[in-house]
Amino acid sequence: MRKSLTAAAALALGAMPLAAMAPAQAADSQSFQANLTQLNNSGASATVMATLTGDSLQISAQRSGFLADAPHAQHIHIGGMGQCPPADEKGSGANGALQTTDAAKYYGAIGASLTTSGDSSPDSGLAVKRFPNGDESYERTIQLDSKTADAVRNGTAVVVMHGVDLNGNGKYDGEVKSDLDPSLPEEATDPAACGVLQASQMNSMPGGGVQTGGGSTAGTEDAGLIALGGTLLVGGAGAALVASRRRRTAEDQA
Ligand SMILES: [Cu+2]
The missing domain is CATH 1.10.287 (Helix Hairpins)
Structure with missing residues (x-):
């Protein structure tokens, strides 16, 4: 824990030119980490590291256990209880699968979309061509709106990664349609892993x-x-x- 924290801090400082290292700017940066654990018995997990400077969020993710060769929408959710649902929470999907909105009371709605390029607002929530596939790692710096930045600072922002192969046939399909987009099967958008972004130093x-x-x-x-x-x-x-x-x-x- 401490080792990775130190490495992240060194990286952040190293990336800044010396002239930019005014005390105010250093003090304004805060580091966060989320350990995502599975929902919907997906077998997926991820570790997310993030550094917030003003409204700018540098964020990276290492993932494992996600359905290969399939896009996995990933978001920062805000405005809920700042929590993940219990791992065994049931929902409105096939055989009680938890759909995204079933757990909205816990993690809220999309505050930012962790896309690989372009827009990262909630508008890109289902931009399936701009999300990582399978276990691809992720790293990007995005601008958050002030509400989302505040949620990150307050420890109520939740990272949710989506896309679960409920029936184990290697692709997104099935009878039940997505609660987010009826043109997609629920498997494409059901939450696969969830974790709260928590301050990784002071706390x-x-x-x-x-x-x-x-x-x-x-x-x-x-x-x-x-x-x-x-x-x-x-x-x-x-x-x-x-x-x-x-x-x-x-x-x-x-
Ligand atoms: Cu989401």
């Missing part, structure tokens, strides 16, 4: 975050950087909280 520290002393993180090369980011971040949030309290007090007195 893993004891006490919710900021360590100013030597502490248990001493010994990692980027501990100082992480602590600095945490301090600035918490400082910013604290200031916003104070400001909103002041506003509320002013309103109460008016």
